[in-house]
Amino acid sequence: MLDTLPTSEKPAIGTTRQGLRQRGVLGLSADDIDFEKEVVHVRRQVKMVRAKLCFALPKGRKVRDVPLPSSVARAIRQHVEQFAPVPVTLPWDDPPPAETPVEAKHRRPRTYSLLVTGRERKAINRNYFNSYVWKPALATAGVIAPLEEGSADGARVWEPSREHGFHALRHFYASEELEAGESIVSLARRLGHSDPGFTLRKYSHFLPRAGARGSAAIDAIFA
Structure with missing residues (x-):
């Protein structure tokens, strides 16, 4: 199925060979990859809060290191050679404007050079990824049915694929x-x-x- 994905999106799949959650994959930066020590530092995720994206600690605040398999290292190196990491700035932990100095300090925007970004060179919304990258790949691979007219008003809907989710x-x-x-x-x-x-x-x-x-x-x- 990997071959059905856009080239720029393949590392988002390849890094799951390390068991990362989707939001953690989308938050990986170039500095998180240590090719010499063969580890990936899982330090943050891209999450959505009230329809806006922000950086945050991984789920459960579990900052950790995971081994970097050689196959994933090769995929990441090839990707970086073709698509340079993109600096992306987002608020930390909560997007709305801070109401106190303490909140302002905690939520101050942070910049990371992300390995995977969207067409506008911004952090990827996982809902966008699922609808426009993941499910089309599933359909191309024959795992789920292609996009079809799904209602009387002509809306186009994907076949539910909970068991085949990211x-x-x-x-x-x-x-x-x-x-x-x-x-x-x-x-x-x-x-x-x-x-x-x-x-x-x-x-x-x-x-x-x-x-x-x-x-x-x-x-x-x-x-």
């Missing part, structure tokens, strides 16, 4: 990491979960072959 890529990352034998504690840290038990409860059903590994281990001991 967040499904995060689920895929988690399930593959667990299937490969990654520690649930390490995975929880990478996903930004405060409780590894939550991570296990949420993703254990993605492990249909997990029991077979345990049996194989016992067989190997007594063989």
Whole structure:
């Protein structure tokens, strides 16, 4: 499905190989990528508050580092060579004008050179991304039906695709990491979960072959 995306949007998909949430992917800056140490610093997200965009800490205020796979590093390098990071300035945490000096200090605009921006070289609204990038890619790949006339007034609507939403890529990352034998504690840290038990409860059903590994281990001991 990656091949169906506009070139400028591919890193938004590629970085989910690290389990980032969509808003965290859209908030990644060039300075967050450490190619030498092979890590990505998850420091912020682009979120919407009362129909306006702003920067904020990641969900749950979980600032963290996640490994940078070589395949993702290559995709990011190629993207940066073709599309230079764009400096974007947004308020911090809450867009409306501050009413007190303390609020003004906290909400002061901050500038980051984002890896992925829209046509107007601004931060991407995730609703725009879902409607004009993600769902068209799903349709082109044959995952959902193409856009059709959906009502008597001629409105064009996409087939509902909750189970195929952008967040499904995060689920895929988690399930593959667990299937490969990654520690649930390490995975929880990478996903930004405060409780590894939550991570296990949420993703254990993605492990249909997990029991077979345990049996194989016992067989190997007594063989």
